[in-house]
Amino acid sequence: MDDKDGPVLAEAFYKHMLRNGLDKANVLDSAEAVHLATKAMRESGVPARRWATFIHIGV
Numbered sequence: 001m002d003d004k005d006g007p008v009l010a011e012a013f014y015k016h017m018l019r020n021g022l023d024k025a026n027v028l029d030s031a032e033a034v035h036l037a038t039k040a041m042r043e044s045g046v047p048a049r050r051w052a053t054f055i056h057i058g059v
Helices: 005-017 027-043
Strands: none
Touching: 005 027
């Protein structure tokens, strides 16, 4: 993972998680948030070796 990828992924992840406000964040949306964040990276041309390291484990 490049140093520049972490902040990009985190921003996209939390943008999705907090889209309805902080008090309405739902941990069940976390898998979709990771998916959407990595999808955005793929669509912007980031090579797989940089986005494939992000995985979701859990709920």
